[in-house]
Amino acid sequence: MNVDFNTAAKAAIGCWATGSLLSLFVRRTPILKLPALMLSFAGSLVMVGFIASYWSLLDRPPLRTLGETRLWYAALIPLVGFLVEYRWKIAWLKFYCMGLAAFFLVINMLHPEVFDKTLMPALQSPWFIPHVVVYLVGYVMLAASSVTALHNISLQLRSKGNVNGESVSHYLALLGFVLLTFGLIFGALWAKEAWGHYWTWDPKETWAFLSWLAYLGYLHACRYKIDRGKLQWYLALSFLVLLVCWFGVNYLPSARNSVHTYTQS
Amino acid sequence: MHIFLLVTVFKEKIFWLNNIICLILLWCYILDVCNPLMRMVFFHQAYFRYIVMVVVRRRWFQTPWEFRESSLGAALIVVAGFILQYATSGQGVPPLHLPLNAVILVLFAVLTLGVGLGFRENRLVQWLGGIPLGLSLIVALALLSLIGGVIPQGEVAPGSLPALLGVNQIFSSWPFALTVLLFLANLGLSLSWRLVPFSMKNIQFILFHAGFWIALSCGVFGSPDIQRLIMKVDEGGESNMAYSRESDSEQQLPFSVFLHDFSLEEYPPQLFLYDPRKNHALQELAKTTTLVHKGVKASWKGVAVEVLDFLPNALPGKNGIPEPADRTAGVAFAKVRITNTNAVPTYAWISSISPMMKPWAAPIGELLLVMAPGTPKAFRSDVTVRGESGQLVTATLEVNHPINVMGWKLYQMGYDDEAGRWSKYSLIEVIRDPWLPAVYLGFFMIMAGNVLFFWNGIKQKEVAS
Numbered sequence A: 001m002n003v004d005f006n007t008a009a010k011a012a013i014g015c016w017a018t019g020s021l022l023s024l025f026v027r028r029t030p031i032l033k034l035p036a037l038m039l040s041f042a043g044s045l046v047m048v049g050f051i052a053s054y055w056s057l058l059d060r061p062p063l064r065t066l067g068e069t070r071l072w073y074a075a076l077i078p079l080v081g082f083l084v085e086y087r088w089k090i091a092w093l094k095f096y097c098m099g100l101a102a103f104f105l106v107i108n109m110l111h112p113e114v115f116d117k118t119l120m121p122a123l124q125s126p127w128f129i130p131h132v133v134v135y136l137v138g139y140v141m142l143a144a145s146s147v148t149a150l151h152n153i154s155l156q157l158r159s160k161g162n163v164n165g166e167s168v169s170h171y172l173a174l175l176g177f178v179l180l181t182f183g184l185i186f187g188a189l190w191a192k193e194a195w196g197h198y199w200t201w202d203p204k205e206t207w208a209f210l211s212w213l214a215y216l217g218y219l220h221a222c223r224y225k226i227d228r229g230k231l232q233w234y235l236a237l238s239f240l241v242l243l244v245c246w247f248g249v250n251y252l253p254s255a256r257n258s259v260h261t262y263t264q265s
Numbered sequence B: 001m002h003i004f005l006l007v008t009v010f011k012e013k014i015f016w017l018n019n020i021i022c023l024i025l026l027w028c029y030i031l032d033v034c035n036p037l038m039r040m041v042f043f044h045q046a047y048f049r050y051i052v053m054v055v056v057r058r059r060w061f062q063t064p065w066e067f068r069e070s071s072l073g074a075a076l077i078v079v080a081g082f083i084l085q086y087a088t089s090g091q092g093v094p095p096l097h098l099p100l101n102a103v104i105l106v107l108f109a110v111l112t113l114g115v116g117l118g119f120r121e122n123r124l125v126q127w128l129g130g131i132p133l134g135l136s137l138i139v140a141l142a143l144l145s146l147i148g149g150v151i152p153q154g155e156v157a158p159g160s161l162p163a164l165l166g167v168n169q170i171f172s173s174w175p176f177a178l179t180v181l182l183f184l185a186n187l188g189l190s191l192s193w194r195l196v197p198f199s200m201k202n203i204q205f206i207l208f209h210a211g212f213w214i215a216l217s218c219g220v221f222g223s224p225d226i227q228r229l230i231m232k233v234d235e236g237g238e239s240n241m242a243y244s245r246e247s248d249s250e251q252q253l254p255f256s257v258f259l260h261d262f263s264l265e266e267y268p269p270q271l272f273l274y275d276p277r278k279n280h281a282l283q284e285l286a287k288t289t290t291l292v293h294k295g296v297k298a299s300w301k302g303v304a305v306e307v308l309d310f311l312p313n314a315l316p317g318k319n320g321i322p323e324p325a326d327r328t329a330g331v332a333f334a335k336v337r338i339t340n341t342n343a344v345p346t347y348a349w350i351s352s353i354s355p356m357m358k359p360w361a362a363p364i365g366e367l368l369l370v371m372a373p374g375t376p377k378a379f380r381s382d383v384t385v386r387g388e389s390g391q392l393v394t395a396t397l398e399v400n401h402p403i404n405v406m407g408w409k410l411y412q413m414g415y416d417d418e419a420g421r422w423s424k425y426s427l428i429e430v431i432r433d434p435w436l437p438a439v440y441l442g443f444f445m446i447m448a449g450n451v452l453f454f455w456n457g458i459k460q461k462e463v464a465s
Ligand code: HEM
Pocket: A216, A219, A220, A222, A223, B129, B130, B131, B133, B134, B135, B137, B138, B183, B186, B187, B190, B205, B208, B209, B212, B446, B453
């Protein structure tokens, strides 16, 4: 089955856009709440469906290129937004999430990836999917945590109390940390099977360790007497380290010999 | 960090002004911490109304020690490490091997636990095992890793400054080793207080911290005991010699490896447009084409190519028409139809390459349409391993599927790249890491702690909402 990416992306963006538009009127016309939610949700469902069909088309999980991982982000990020609204009754995050997902899809539409079925032998491993998926979800959580933290900072600056928002950013960071930890260890176990050693201080590993340390620092600072309100800055900025790990590593001088830059192969 | 706390009151509309003033104050404080005059000036400004400064006027080393002393401690240990590195002309930490490293590690653990439990009430020990020092060490570790994550790691000219400071091999340098050691002491002390008296309430803490302690200490202390060697074994041949990446001198192994067969599977070949004058492939065509099989179409700037026939294994036959051949000798052939915008279609056979055969290409104007061999999909070696006492193990080595024999792990590593699937030898990496079980124990403890943490996090969420 061949599903055209552009069609799927446009359908998803359309769903999110109309869903968001409808939710703007929910306060005045509460009856719109359900259709708005359904439409926004449908956008993610479209992406999940597309990933499934793309997966079967490729004969391998679409997790190899940056473009392919963007598909997963597009499907997952809005779900975090919905979850947060459901859990903490915070509505604004989902708009940001849908916007970000749409942004990822637009990048993919502008840069169609090389259509390549091949998967190098080292990546053909049962560890491949858990390792990458755990990291994907973790990054999604931490991105949401960092945005929530930014939002909290802006509320602080407008001197609005916001205990709920601080617990949202905290728990998102906590869940993200758990997933980073799993991702790191899965990666180590896999590396032992594929490359012979569980930890070689490869630049990507080093940066993954750095981002993990950043959130470890947050958790301990939080446990100590440090004020949570101040730690919002920390959370907002930690994500920058993650961004380097995610996109930036390939551009660093240290990346010359990295095993994680598959794209040339 | 807790030198003083600035609490701004943002009730007034000009809150941004407050922020700027706080920043200036902070800056002045850093510039001239103890200049009372400065502080007087600022304190008597009209803006003071908006700013409540809670100056925690702690003197240095006033008990209990906190972030100030901790940051100093962490900084000192890093600086001491760099000095030591420099003093030993950049040699780094001498590798300690079994059993010496294990003995030292056990002594270190016992000492940490002993000090932790015996001097629980001691202020200095409490500081050594406290979160402020832990946080400072996390920062120190992060900064050292940052060096390793930005500066390319590897050999540089001996005697150069990077080599003397160890920044090109930061993870085996003295500053890193000393920081890790203090980190382990800190972690170990905090652990000792949760271990005794034992309580199930602390299990999540214990799993995380003990797991990390074990994984980190065994990973670092055990690294000199890791042996990574490479064997080159010819098809039909047997070898028990291996060499390391660092030195070419060969070394005898306690077992030998016989290679029955090396085989390589490839993905289907790919079409490329090749420019013979510039001697490089034009990627544009490859971007729009899939892997070559019958019926594939591709187009590139007015040139359309369609694969009419595809023979995965063939050899040139009579009248230029390839004939199917067996896999060991044949290469891939494809019959293509090339349609140029304003010309009649041309037909041609093209082929990929083998050590025995030059490729067939089809001209398109000034360019050539070529078929590049597919990238490797899998490669494997059928081997028999024979131990010194005569025991035999027969197995297939493949990437991601190493085998365990006699305390060693054997990995399919590589082959003759030039010959591709016609390679006559296989490169096998043999690895021994006696500390692996301990490191894995640490990993699994951290993962168990993780599961609890996740679970409790979910539970706490309900409280929060
Ligand atoms: C550097 C030395 C470290 C010290 C002194 C330290 C100390 C502590 C302390 C005192 C707590 C509070 C526990 C409680 O209230 O129950 C804590 C929590 C925690 N630590 Fe550490 N720790 C260190 C390193 C680590 C490392 C390396 C890890 C990761 C493997 C880790 C993971 C955690 C986690 C997940 C928590 C729970 C946080 C929370 O409940 O919010 N710690 N640590």
